[in-house]
Amino acid sequence: MIIEQHYDDEVLIDLLEEAEEDTHVPVCDTCTGTLQSYRDLSSALHDNSVWDERELSETAKPETTNFLRAFADRTRAEDAAASAIVPKLIANPALIDPHPEWRTAGVVRGLLAIVDDKNFTEPKVAAEIAALAVRVADSLEAGQYPFDTVTKLRGKAWRTHAHMLYYVGSYNESIKALDRADDLLQACSVSEYDLARAQVVRAQLYNELERLDEAVTLADSASTTFRKFEDIDREALAEATKAASLVGARRYGEALPVFMRLGADRRIADKPRAFYIHNAAICSRELSRFEESKSLFVQAVAEFERLGLVSARARARWHLAQVMLDEHHYEQSRALLIELRNDFEELGMPQDVALTCVDEAEASLMLGQLAEVVRLCQRAMEYFSKASIAYTQGALTALAYLKEAAEGRTLTKQTLGDLRSYFELLPQQPHLLFAYPA
């Protein structure tokens, strides 16, 4: 029976068990809505919780309310006190020793907030502050806080530390920090969400280490968790991490649509979305869609600039310079690379300095200007001599070789490729010796 051109409830309930598709429902909003509500209810009737006979108290417990409010008040007070301490501590971390009263959860939270502020603009500084946060967190007295508050805070501090170590290229240390974060978080009763965040960091790290299958598994697991918590940004991040694994496996055609979709999804926060646009640009470049790639890089550079993400902007411009190299626009590319090398020096990102040197040398080689390569090497060697990093010696040896090859006019693209591979490996293997090609 049809009433006012809609199905009545009898018909709709019958449709619940019909396998065949009805022709009217899909074009009728009213009937679709009613049928859906019957579906939801009949599906919920399958759930055991609906039939549980137990009656539960429906009265909120004042002691719980009081406990939670007291915790919130205490935390607020601790954070307010920490806001005066944190700047002093950042200026002089040694002050933590004569001031044991500064060892509070509020100070740890304050330090981590600063890491969050600086992670893209001053990664090296952020990494140092994250290490300080770990030090303070590890020295907290757990008994002064309820449940597993301190354990979880320590886990978060270690995770942030791991993330920053990863960001500045200290991969081995990052893995150790993640192991520590996992151990701490797994001991907490409510930590699935935080563990998923650690999984994403680890998946990103594994992508770098070419442990792609493990990275995909971790990213999938994290994505599932974020979906449960309905965290759109982090679910997107986990998906993007998986797409990055596809990139690692050179499956650019599969990764591109994922990044394009995420980059266009306005529900996602501006910062990550800018990175997704950037990643889509990388995939386009790899698929030799240079015009599309340049357009996406320009879009990403503009977004990073708008958002004040200095190091990310620099890297997007670096990619742009590489597309120009691909297109044989050597002069334009080199001009951009020179600016970038200076930026990376200021940002304290030595591996990037070394790699831009190689690209710059390639542009100069293609222009037949080997004297420029010699000058470039001299400058880079001065930088590495002053920089106090684990792989200074290796970098200096490799740059000296590059300089000699340019002076002797024996420099080739193959040589530059070998140098690039070497500089890519250095942060993971700081004591790796540079082998002179035969």
Added chain:
Amino acid sequence: MLDPNAAEVPPVVPESLAESGVLAGMDTSVVPHSQPADVGVLYVQYRDLLLHVACRKFRVPDSDAENLMEEVFLAYMQTEARVENTKAWLVAAMCNASRHYWRQQSRTESLPDDISDHSDPVSHGLADHFAVTLTLRKALRYLQPRCRETLYLHYYEGRSAVDVAREMDTTSRYAEKLIHNCLKRVREIYFSITAVKH
């Protein structure tokens, strides 16, 4: 990570605590508007739903469920991430706490027989699903016992109309009608409850 030949995946912005809702006394400009400042209000608002999840879905004893809820709210207060959907976050955290509870219990005593049923469905709308089951449970209380039994047999136990008829000592045609009418009736009650809520 810094090799320009590799795609980069950034951290989602808040890797630390600047955006904590309940706790962010230091910078209110970043407090998401969806999170009320008073955690006590949140507790009152979501208590029934979270207890329902812990006790009825995961079979956590009432006496322990309130403690788990405290831990869930503490975790919520301490999360530095911007919580987009408070209800979803709390429900997912309650599921996490309940599973952890049983993991801990399994070290000292045997688990309930139906522990395998205690996993949460992995999909969007988990919180909404539990909210529906909580309200539906209330709606069922208003049904006639015969109607309740009909729905129980057909939907929960998955019995056919013929089976239901046999169980209730009636004809299958009447059992079919009963299933329809009872489902219709429980839907009416369900919507009258949610209408009152709103």
